[in-house]
Amino acid sequence: MKSVTSHKTNKLHIKKGDKVVVISGSSKNLNEVREVKEVFPKKYRAIVSGANIAKKHTKPTAENPGAINEIEMPIHISNLMLVDPKSGEPTRIGRKSEGGKSVRYSKKSGEIIK
Secondary structure, eight states, X not given: XXXXXXXXXXXXXXXXXXXXXXXXXXXXXXXXXXXXXXXXXXXXXXXXXXXXXXXXXXXXXXXXXXXXXXXXXXEEGGGEEEEOTTTOSEEOEEEEEETTEEEEEETTTOOEEO
C-alpha cells in the first residue's frame, strides 16, 4: 500500500473518539454505534472498535505460549459515517466558522459536533 494518497487534502470528517457507524464492508451494521480509536490521515484510514477484525498468529516463546489473537485492522474513512449527537442516526457533516475557528456540524440536525 502506498504511504501517500491521491486525496487532495488530509482534512478528515472523523476524529479520534468520534461515534461512527460502518456503512460498508464485512463489519457493516447500521444499528451498531462504534468508537474511533485511532486515525491515520495520510493513509485515509481509521481503527474502529469492533470493526474489521483479523486474526494474528503469535509464535510460541519461552515466556509466551503461542496464540491466535483477534486485532482490529484499519478501515477506509469512506466506509464510516458520523453519528448525529441529537438523533443518534448516521449523518453527513459540514464545516463552518464559529468564533474564528472551523467547527464540524451535523447536516441532519445542524448541531455542532465536539
